[in-house]
Each structure stands twice: as structure tokens, then as C-alpha cells.
Amino acid sequence: MTKRLENKITIITGSGRGIGAACALRYGQEGAVVIVNDINAENVAKVVGQIRAAGGRAVAHPCDVTDPAQVQAMVDRAVSEFGRLDVLYANAGGSMPKNTHLTSVEEYRQIIALNQDAVFYGIHAALPVFMKQRSGLFLTTASGAGQAGVADLAAYGAAKAAVINLMRVIAVEYGGMGIRANSISPGPMGTANMRGWLATLEGGAEAFEAQVPSGRLGTEEDIAVAAAFLATDEAFFINGVCLPVDGAVSALLASPRPGKTLK
């Protein structure tokens, strides 16, 4: 594998499993130094071990990204240990699919705290570092649910829409200082936790897959490919975008042959 991210100091939140873990492994393979973060310390240690076993460099930094002090401490550690920070990838997130009228205020706040507030805490902690360096990339894993309405995901969809625009604002405000901010918007995913939810719904994973023009559900690696590319120096002019990685789902409009692909 090419080493497009050689020596880039990178924090990836929620990288103990799923999309974040796939991105951490990919970044490690491409030469980045990965600060693996998750609230689950055991999974953090596992991913650090996998990156090192593949010849990459990684350190463990388990913490709770919904606590601004812990996020600040993580950014401070990156700078004190490695002298800089090149990428802050706010990937930690999650949903609690439920009808909106059944969602409690407490549940709404939890979802906003993890998917929206935590992304801001990272930006707030790392901006002074990026400004001093006159470089740095903020990345976040948004969602198709932040680009269009998905039933049962009111708080989650609102938070993901918010972080898509937060990245645009940062790009516009700090682009002149060499700072970039982009989001990646995964579409229909076939991840383990997604398949668990799909299995409870009518038609299961097949009904979901049938709606995807590209003919399959997405994988964690599909997202990692996009996340690695956006972190390369060649991607400097890509700033303030929300990149859908969704097999053309966000390009699709309901039509007489919705989602039909030619085979």
C-alpha cells in the first residue's frame, strides 16, 4: 500500500470498532501515526495491536468525547507527545432509532451530545493548534440521515446535518490559514450493528440493499478509502465538502423505476 499519510499525526475518535477501526487500520497502513480513541478501552488496545502488527504506528487514548475536558486532554497529548496534530477525525457517533414522539428529551440530548457537541469540542480544542501550524484537517463521519430525512432518526439526523454545516463554516472561516474541514456521509451500510437493526425490520437487509443503485450495501473499508484520500496532501483543495459514500443513494430521486440498475 502507498504511504500517502506518512508521519501524519491523527486522532480518530470512536475507532475501537466499526468504521473508525477500519479508518484507523487504513491510516496506519498508509503511514500515519494513529491516536486510537474510543470509550471502550479494551477495543482501543485491540486496534492499536492490529495497527502495530501490520507494521504501523499507533497509541491508545481511550476517553469519552462527550466531555470537553477529556477531548482537550487528548489533543494536548498529541501535541506534547508528537509535536503537532495533522488530522482530527471525529467519527464517534451512534443512534437510537425510535419514533420521534417516543424519544425522550434525555435521549435527544444524549444523541446530540455524542453526534454534534463532541465534534465541536474537538474543533474547539484543536483549532489553536491548527492555526499555529497553519495546517490541519477536521474530518467527521456524518450520515445520509443528515442530508435527507430518515424516519425514526430525528435527533441523529439533526445532529448529522449540524456537523455537515459545522465543517462548511470551519472551511470558510479558516481555509485561508491552510485549515480544511470535510465530512463523509456514509449511505446504506452493511456493518454488523446496522445488520442487527435491519434484521428487526420488514424485508431485512435485502429490502435495504434493493434500494441501492450500486447494488450492494457499503462496508467500513468503503468509508476508510474516502477518509484516507481526504487526508492526503493532494486533497488540499477539497475543503468544506460533504462527500457521500453511498452507492448513489443520495443521487437517486423516486421515479417510475426507482433504483433499477442495468445488469
Ligand SMILES: NC(=O)c1ccc[n+]([C@@H]2O[C@H](COP(=O)([O-])OP(=O)(O)OC[C@H]3O[C@@H](n4cnc5c(N)ncnc54)[C@H](O)[C@@H]3O)[C@@H](O)[C@H]2O)c1
Ligand atoms: N454504520 C452505519 O450504518 C453508519 C451510517 C452512517 C453514519 N455512520 C456514522 O459512522 C460513525 C461510526 O459508526 P459505526 O457504524 O462504526 O458505529 P459503531 O457503534 O460500530 O462504532 C462507534 C464507536 O464509537 C464509540 N463511542 C461511543 N460513544 C463514545 C464516546 N462518548 N466517546 C468515545 N467513543 C465513543 C463506541 O464505543 C464505538 O466503538 C458514527 O458517527 C455513525 O453515526 C454509521
